[in-house]
Amino acid sequence: xxxxxxxxxxxxxxxxxxxxxxxxxxxxxxxxxxxxxxxxxxxxxxxxxxxxxxxxxxxxxxxxxxxxxxxxxxxxxxxxxxxxxxxxxxxxxxxxxxxxxxxxxxxxxxxxxxxxxxxxxxxxxxxxxxxxxxxxxxxxxxxxxxxxxxxxxxxxxxxxxxxxxxxxxxxxxxxxxxxxxxxxxxxxxxxxxxxxxxxxxxxxxxxxxxxxxxxxxxxxxxxxxxxxxxxxxxxxxxxxxxxxxxxxxxxxxxxxxxxxxxxxxxxxxxxxxxxxxxxxxxxxxxxxxxxxxxxxxxxxxxxxxxxxxxxxxxxxxxxxxxxxxxxxxxxxxxxxxxxxxxxxxxxxxxxxxxxxxxxxxxxxxxxxxxxxxxxxxxxxxxxxxxxxxxxxxxxxxxxxxxxxxxxxxxxxxxxxxxxxxxxxxxxxxxxxxxxxxxxxxxxxxxxxxxxxxxxxxxxxxxxxxxxxxxxx
Amino acid sequence: xxxxxxxxxxxxxxxxxxxxxxxxxxxxxxxxxxxxxxxxxxxxxxxxxxxxxxxxxxxxxxxxxxxxxxxxxxxxxxxxxxxxxxxxxxxxxxxxxxxxxxxxxxxxxxxxxxxxxxxxxxxxxxxxxxxxxxxxxxxxxxxxxxxxxxxxxxxxxxxxxxxxxxxxxxxxxxxxxxxxxxxxxxxxxxxxxxxxxxxxxxxxxxxxxxxxxxxxxxxxxxxxxxxxxxxxxxxxxxxxxxxxxxxxxxxxxxxxxxxxxxxxxxxxxxxxxxxxxxxxxxxxxxxxxxxxxxxxxxxxxxxxxxxxxxxxxxxxxxxxxxxxxxxxxxxxxxxxxxxxxxxxxxxxxxxxxxxxxxxxxxxxxxxxxxxxxxxxxxxxxxxxxxxxxxxxxxxxxxxxxxxxxxxxxxxxxxxxxxxxxxxxxxxxxxxxxxxxxxxxxxxxxxxxxxxxxxxxxxxxxxxxxxxxxxxxxxxxx
Numbered sequence: 001x002x003x004x005x006x007x008x009x010x011x012x013x014x015x016x017x018x019x020x021x022x023x024x025x026x027x028x029x030x031x032x033x034x035x036x037x038x039x040x041x042x043x044x045x046x047x048x049x050x051x052x053x054x055x056x057x058x059x060x061x062x063x064x065x066x067x068x069x070x071x072x073x074x075x076x077x078x079x080x081x082x083x084x085x086x087x088x089x090x091x092x093x094x095x096x097x098x099x100x101x102x103x104x105x106x107x108x109x110x111x112x113x114x115x116x117x118x119x120x121x122x123x124x125x126x127x128x129x130x131x132x133x134x135x136x137x138x139x140x141x142x143x144x145x146x147x148x149x150x151x152x153x154x155x156x157x158x159x160x161x162x163x164x165x166x167x168x169x170x171x172x173x174x175x176x177x178x179x180x181x182x183x184x185x186x187x188x189x190x191x192x193x194x195x196x197x198x199x200x201x202x203x204x205x206x207x208x209x210x211x212x213x214x215x216x217x218x219x220x221x222x223x224x225x226x227x228x229x230x231x232x233x234x235x236x237x238x239x240x241x242x243x244x245x246x247x248x249x250x251x252x253x254x255x256x257x258x259x260x261x262x263x264x265x266x267x268x269x270x271x272x273x274x275x276x277x278x279x280x281x282x283x284x285x286x287x288x289x290x291x292x293x294x295x296x297x298x299x300x301x302x303x304x305x306x307x308x309x310x311x312x313x314x315x316x317x318x319x320x321x322x323x324x325x326x327x328x329x330x331x332x333x334x335x336x337x338x339x340x341x342x343x344x345x346x347x348x349x350x351x352x353x354x355x356x357x358x359x360x361x362x363x364x365x366x367x368x369x370x371x372x373x374x375x376x377x378x379x380x381x382x383x384x385x386x387x388x389x390x391x392x393x394x395x396x397x398x399x400x401x402x403x404x405x406x407x408x409x410x411x412x413x414x415x416x417x418x419x420x421x422x423x424x425x426x427x428x429x430x431x432x433x434x435x436x437x438x439x440x441x442x443x444x445x446x447x448x449x450x451x452x453x454x455x456x457x458x459x460x461x462x463x464x465x466x467x468x469x470x471x472x
Numbered sequence: 473x474x475x476x477x478x479x480x481x482x483x484x485x486x487x488x489x490x491x492x493x494x495x496x497x498x499x500x501x502x503x504x505x506x507x508x509x510x511x512x513x514x515x516x517x518x519x520x521x522x523x524x525x526x527x528x529x530x531x532x533x534x535x536x537x538x539x540x541x542x543x544x545x546x547x548x549x550x551x552x553x554x555x556x557x558x559x560x561x562x563x564x565x566x567x568x569x570x571x572x573x574x575x576x577x578x579x580x581x582x583x584x585x586x587x588x589x590x591x592x593x594x595x596x597x598x599x600x601x602x603x604x605x606x607x608x609x610x611x612x613x614x615x616x617x618x619x620x621x622x623x624x625x626x627x628x629x630x631x632x633x634x635x636x637x638x639x640x641x642x643x644x645x646x647x648x649x650x651x652x653x654x655x656x657x658x659x660x661x662x663x664x665x666x667x668x669x670x671x672x673x674x675x676x677x678x679x680x681x682x683x684x685x686x687x688x689x690x691x692x693x694x695x696x697x698x699x700x701x702x703x704x705x706x707x708x709x710x711x712x713x714x715x716x717x718x719x720x721x722x723x724x725x726x727x728x729x730x731x732x733x734x735x736x737x738x739x740x741x742x743x744x745x746x747x748x749x750x751x752x753x754x755x756x757x758x759x760x761x762x763x764x765x766x767x768x769x770x771x772x773x774x775x776x777x778x779x780x781x782x783x784x785x786x787x788x789x790x791x792x793x794x795x796x797x798x799x800x801x802x803x804x805x806x807x808x809x810x811x812x813x814x815x816x817x818x819x820x821x822x823x824x825x826x827x828x829x830x831x832x833x834x835x836x837x838x839x840x841x842x843x844x845x846x847x848x849x850x851x852x853x854x855x856x857x858x859x860x861x862x863x864x865x866x867x868x869x870x871x872x873x874x875x876x877x878x879x880x881x882x883x884x885x886x887x888x889x890x891x892x893x894x895x896x897x898x899x900x901x902x903x904x905x906x907x908x909x910x911x912x913x914x915x916x917x918x919x920x921x922x923x924x925x926x927x928x929x930x931x932x933x934x935x936x937x938x939x940x941x942x943x944x945x946x947x948x949x
Contacts, residue, residue: 044572048792050565050673051552051574055707082788084834086811093791146807148796277834279843282678282785284707 068104491542564818574671591626646896653921787830
């Protein structure tokens with residue numbers, strides 16, 4: 001995080017659009033698939049042909065409710081509205097969305113650091129098609145023609161709108177990471193920003209200090225990764241600060257993030273904004289989910305990442321960072337099972353955090369993992385050896401003692417190790433004198449020599465202990 | 473053609489007549505008079521001949537083609553027909569052939585009906601005279617100097633001329649009932665949601681409803697039974713089985729309370745039309761009903777509310793005619809210019825007028841005053857009708873303020889044209905069923921229709937009452 005100059009602070013609110021993992025579109029039976037041949041996932045309704053009508057997809061409603069409940073929203077009676085505007089990738093030239101009565105409202109999301117971000121609303125709407133501008137420079141203003149793929153038109157989206165509660169780019173990134181992990185956990189989204197199945201728009205404003213009223217905001221669009229989100233917010237805040245410090249006003253605008261150039265450019269100002277002429281869609285009826293159905297959905301929700309992290313750190317003492325990472329990798333269940341099987345908490349977290357990035361790690365047997373940490377703690381394996389054994393456990397599924405034996409990793413008797421340490425001291429009298437005189441950096445040299453002499457089988461911590469003991 | 477749909481279906485099912493014979497008779501009628509009437513935008517003779525031959529083959533092999541076996545029908549040209557041009561009376565849909573059938577089109581085919589073509593209409597069903605069709609007006613078969621009414625003028629004329637015994641129209645503010653009245657045929661606007669709108673090109677979604685035209689009440693009942701019923705493709709379709717209407721046509725009105733709607737008998741209603749409505753009231757009394765006047769106060773504001781709600785929905789429904797994916801395209805340097813050029817060339821004046829009116833009514837800053845208020849009036853109209861139906865089984869009124877008027881009479885001032893629908897519009901706003909039944913003629917010798925209005929899903933009683941009027945006056949030929 002970079003600090004802003006002269007006491008300036010940011011206020012950020014995010015609008016996250018996520019595609020919902022349904023088999024078919026929000027209002028028709030056309031398939032909801034990514035990456036197909038252009039214009040193949042179509043039917044009269046998703047093309048907006050005359051006479052076609054929308055019929056709401058029940059699964060999309062269920063996924064919307066799952067997300068709403070996971071974000072602690074109230075799930076309410078809602079109404080679909082038409083948002084009217086002309087654009088070639090919008091088949092009906094209106095988008096069916098929810099306006100004054102969204103399905104989910106007034107929720108909250110807790111960041112890993114404990115800060116709570118308000119969720120204003122999370123409403124259902126349909127996606128648009130995709131335009132590709134061709135010829136000329138390939139940009140909209142000098143394109144010779146435009147091709148439109150309507151496969152995405154009508155794909156169900158949930159737009160999740162946060163309160164302007166975020167204060168730094170890092171918080172905004174943490175919010176998106178956390179939100180994404182919730183969406184994936186409840187099975188509503190694949191969370192892939194790079195494929196556009198999750199899209200983030202940021203509303204950014206700046207002010208001096210924390211107590212002034214909010215400044216004029218700009219909405220930044222076209223942010224395609226979490227890293228870009230951070231960059232775009234930082235850029236936009238600094239752009240606004242530069243304007244204000246030069247005595248110029250910030251105009252309310254929608255701005256486009258250009259990843260290559262690392263800057264935002266104005267798309268349209270508030271004055272140019274379309275009047276969407278929202279009104280309740282007369283082709284659809286009110287959506288009023290049965291309270292029993294909502295409770296069924298609530299009961300089927302998995303344990304959410306926040307709760308999983310809390311449980312993990314409560315039982316293992318893992319740090320916030322470690323539990324975020326372990327839960328994100330989905331290894332928390334394995335760690336806790338291994339803990340129940342008698343494993344060492346500290347070693348388990350260390351392995352899950354540093355040594356188990358392999359996606360097959362989740363298939364490890366908890367008791368094997370527990371045994372591994374027991375061997376380490378008991379001195380039968382060094383940290384280095386344990387890492388090697390663990391990698392083979394992931395590859396083969398064999399038990400750690402079998403792998404250790406296969407690799408010739410045998411516990412070295414401490415008398416044997418002491419003898420080797422003494423030999424190394426005797427062979428390097430000058431260095432030993434320096435070490436005894438207090439040159440601690442020479443320690444590394446001796447440990448290295450002992451390691452070399454033992455073929456890596458010595459435990460580094462034991463060697464250090466013996467060296468310190470000899471020094472007196 | 474003098475046979476009713478029921479007679480044709482019975483004769484075809486029994487093998488007494490072939491569907492091909494029946495069709496050829498219909499095509500001969502069309503050949504002789506269509507030139508002067510212009511009921512059709514398209515006559516699909518070859519497809520109809522193939523379909524009729526299939527029906528005959530089914531009968532020959534011992535299968536029953538269905539309750540409309542071999543009955544020639546006509547479809548308003550805003551109903552989607554697979555592979556067959558569907559124009560909505562507009563240039564904007566030039567060249568478009570729907571890749572699918574409207575639900576009603578499939579249901580009629582399944583029942584054995586033979587479609588002979590697509591009938592003319594006011595562009596996008598906006599109008600009351602069929603003068604707004606981009607393909608020229610339809611003439612009233614009863615008097616070629618008069619309009620057939622609209623917007624379903626072609627469907628009404630096709631039945632009145634004897635081209636077909638049944639046709640389908642759509643009714644957003646009276647577009648079935650008013651032309652039925654002006655052409656002297658039966659026209660039904662069913663309860664909103666009783667007939668699927670899937671494949672009906674939308675004008676105003678919350679008001680549009682498909683319904684039948686026929687020469688007689690029993691045929692209309694038969695056709696309605698075929699097309700009604702829940703359709704999962706239409707979210708506003710009522711999830712109920714269709715009541716059996718035909719079995720209750722002889723139930724009569726004895727003991728029924730029928731209300732004569734005050735608001736529909738005031739200023740603007742021609743005396744000869746009023747007298748026919750009073751005669752209909754007398755016929756009900758003679759059949760054992762009690763008739764009293766009733767006030768439905770908010771109905772007086774129906775026209776005002778309708779001309780905000782319907783254009784508002786239309787402005788959004790008609791946005792899709794943007795020249796991008798289908799229909800007429802006028803090329804221009806930029807996409808917005810292409811939109812403008814295409815829509816300017818493709819839409820007629822009345823459609824443009826309503827798109828502008830509706831866009832304005834929904835605009836930021838005006839929404840509450842116009843669209844919002846209109847929706848409140850709509851609620852009041854529904855409430856006032858509900859109150860009336862607590863005291864009355866059915867209501868009675870004129871269908872149209874006058875008999876068929878002359879071409880050009882009402883085109884100069886749109887408001888005079890709009891006033892044609894003053895008695896029919898409130899029903900659409902309430903979502904209730906209503907039908908027009910021919911009941912004699914006016915001073916000019918042209919047909920007068922009376923309107924029977926019923927509460928939600930009150931079709932059975934409505935048809936019983938229609939049958940009473942029909943037997944009091946006799947079926948017009």
